Amino acid sequence: MILSVCVGSSCHLKGSYDVIEAFKKLIAEHAEGKIELRACFCLGRCADGVSVKADDKYILGVNGANAEEKFMGEILPLLG
Numbered sequence: 206m207i208l209s210v211c212v213g214s215s216c217h218l219k220g221s222y223d224v225i226e227a228f229k230k231l232i233a234e235h236a237e238g239k240i241e242l243r244a245c246f247c248l249g250r251c252a253d254g255v256s257v258k259a260d261d262k263y264i265l266g267v268n269g270a271n272a273e274e275k276f277m278g279e280i281l282p283l284l285g
């Protein structure tokens with residue numbers, strides 16, 4: 206899976222960096238080699254940021270505080 210975290214200006218201000226750091230750790234712990242983490246530019250959902258895309262699925266409203274919950278609840282299950 207390609208996991209893209211928006212680092213566009215709006216998402217950046219809302220904490221993209223914290224989300225990326227949290228996902229790096231979670232991937233290492235739970236999905237090593239199965240998820241490729243990337244930074245991407247504006248996903249067009251700035252009002253709902255930080256915006257994340259797991260392959261084609263949008264996961265919105267992510268931040269440093271809820272990154273683990275979003276990862277475990279919405280992203281990891283997509284691996285099947």
Ligand code: FES
Binds near residue numbers: 212
């Ligand atoms: S800046 Fe992230 S969706 Fe636009």
